[in-house]
Amino acid sequence: MTQTIRVVDKILGANDAVAAENRALFDRVKVFALDILGSPGSGKTSLVCRTAREAGLRMAVIEGDIATARDAEKVAETGVPVVQINTGGACHLDASMVKTALEGLDLTALDLLVIENVGNLVCPAEFELGEHAKMVVSSTTEGLDKPAKYPLAFQKSKCVVLNKIDLAQPTDFNLAEYRKEVAQVKGDLAVVEVSCRTGEGLEGWYEWLRRAVADLRGS
Amino acid sequence: MTQTIRVVDKILGANDAVAAENRALFDRVKVFALDILGSPGSGKTSLVCRTAREAGLRMAVIEGDIATARDAEKVAETGVPVVQINTGGACHLDASMVKTALEGLDLTALDLLVIENVGNLVCPAEFELGEHAKMVVSSTTEGLDKPAKYPLAFQKSKCVVLNKIDLAQPTDFNLAEYRKEVAQVKGDLAVVEVSCRTGEGLEGWYEWLRRAVADLRGS
Numbered sequence: 001m002t003q004t005i006r007v008v009d010k011i012l013g014a015n016d017a018v019a020a021e022n023r024a025l026f027d028r029v030k031v032f033a034l035d036i037l038g039s040p041g042s043g044k045t046s047l048v049c050r051t052a053r054e055a056g057l058r059m060a061v062i063e064g065d066i067a068t069a070r071d072a073e074k075v076a077e078t079g080v081p082v083v084q085i086n087t088g089g090a091c092h093l094d095a096s097m098v099k100t101a102l103e104g105l106d107l108t109a110l111d112l113l114v115i116e117n118v119g120n121l122v123c124p125a126e127f128e129l130g131e132h133a134k135m136v137v138s139s140t141t142e143g144l145d146k147p148a149k150y151p152l153a154f155q156k157s158k159c160v161v162l163n164k165i166d167l168a169q170p171t172d173f174n175l176a177e178y179r180k181e182v183a184q185v186k187g188d189l190a191v192v193e194v195s196c197r198t199g200e201g202l203e204g205w206y207e208w209l210r211r212a213v214a215d216l217r218g219s
Numbered sequence: 220m221t222q223t224i225r226v227v228d229k230i231l232g233a234n235d236a237v238a239a240e241n242r243a244l245f246d247r248v249k250v251f252a253l254d255i256l257g258s259p260g261s262g263k264t265s266l267v268c269r270t271a272r273e274a275g276l277r278m279a280v281i282e283g284d285i286a287t288a289r290d291a292e293k294v295a296e297t298g299v300p301v302v303q304i305n306t307g308g309a310c311h312l313d314a315s316m317v318k319t320a321l322e323g324l325d326l327t328a329l330d331l332l333v334i335e336n337v338g339n340l341v342c343p344a345e346f347e348l349g350e351h352a353k354m355v356v357s358s359t360t361e362g363l364d365k366p367a368k369y370p371l372a373f374q375k376s377k378c379v380v381l382n383k384i385d386l387a388q389p390t391d392f393n394l395a396e397y398r399k400e401v402a403q404v405k406g407d408l409a410v411v412e413v414s415c416r417t418g419e420g421l422e423g424w425y426e427w428l429r430r431a432v433a434d435l436r437g438s
Contacts, residue, residue, distance in 0.1 A: 040258040040340050040369060041361025066341065068367050089371065091310065091341040119368070120341050121259050122285065122310040141360035141383065142260025148287050149338070150259060152308065164360065167389065 018095035022130025032213045033113045035129050037153050038137035040119035043163035045071045046196035047137055048114055052078035055206040059112040062101045064093040081105055092123040111213045125153040139164040140173040147185040159190045166195040237314035241349025251432045252332045254348050256372050257356035259338035262382035264290045265415035266356055267333055271297035274425040278331040281320045283312040311342040330432045344372040358383040359392040366404040378409045385414040
């Protein structure tokens with residue numbers, strides 16, 4: 001058991017070193033790097049595509065999936081540069097995968113790099129990629145208890161986008177209760193309620209992003 | 220890298236040995252053991268509670284979560300025996316956790332042991348617990364592409380319960396397309412469409428379970 005833990009420590013240490021290289025690059029070119037976490041089907045790719053079309057930011061996308069290029073194909077239709085990483089079974093992206101993907105992107109003309117992690121509310125929270133912020137996309141159809149049951153993803157995040165608020169009524173989802181659940185896990189965590197289907201609330205999300213980009217540039 | 224793989228092999232080997240012990244116990248007492256996989260919020264616990272109340276089977280439940288006893292509390296309200304495992308961060312149950320939980324359950328008077336795994340479509344697929352079958356609970360709100368994007372969970376399963384069919388219309392979910400997506404990943408995988416909210420389709424699921432229990436007993 002001791003041996004196992006030692007090796008895992010080594011993996012995390014090596015990952016953090018590459019993450020630091022990635023972050024130094026993002027800082028140098030002043031590109032805000034965002035790591036998006038969320039359950040399978042929470043709406044991460046829908047949010048990325050909406051953001052690419054509507055936020056008015058110059059962005060590129062790295063798509064992380066175990067298999068298929070489906071998400072990258074959807075993102076490519078918006079016209080922004082996109083690189084697909086297939087982890088081949090691995091449950092999360094790591095900093096080396098991101099570093100390799102960066103070879104396919106020109107960062108110099110960007111405001112924002114979005115890294116959509118593998119759909120998984122657990123493991124991606126444990127790995128730094130070099131991002132400036134992690135965030136969670138959750139959805140009303142998943143129920144109220146996800147912050148309490150998957151606390152690390154929320155604690156590591158700077159923003160929660162609660163998607164599918166158009167389905168709050170048919171699922172009896174209580175938005176006020178959800179905000180309390182989030183606050184119990186991390187008191188100052190921003191919650192932005194949106195529907196990627198109807199567009200409701202997305203302007204608030206774009207404002208959060210634009211402020212994050214401006215903060216990085218010190219303006 | 221070689222060292223890492225070797226250690227992981229050792230972990231999986233040790234896990235399989237304990238899983239074999241668990242399975243031998245389940246076979247001896249003729250209790251059908253089912254490992255339920257699914258995304259966070261797909262409706263695993265709702266299905267377990269409905270099954271406890273309505274399937275007419277003598278069952279017990281092991282609940283796997285990273286944190287909280289919320290799911291076990293919901294299951295306990297149905298009156299069936301339940302043990303909560305908190306993994307404390309780990310992304311899946313393993314056979315040793317199940318073995319320990321079994322100390323709290325009397326298997327002799329049961330037809331069915333349900334093990335609800337951590338909400339995660341990736342890692343739980345890689346670990347045998349001693350179960351007779353794995354299954355996936357997915358939901359219409361997650362979209363059509365989950366079988367293609369998370370293939371191992373579906374390939375390892377003997378049944379897919381597609382939940383939330385009451386939300387198929389508002390989400391434009393195409394049931395025929397979903398069946399094609401499942402068949403592309405595993406041709407003979409049973410798909411049972413249900414709504415744990417309205418009760419629609421659940422009788423088909425209970426029939427699948429009763430047949431599995433009967434098959435184990437050779438009747």
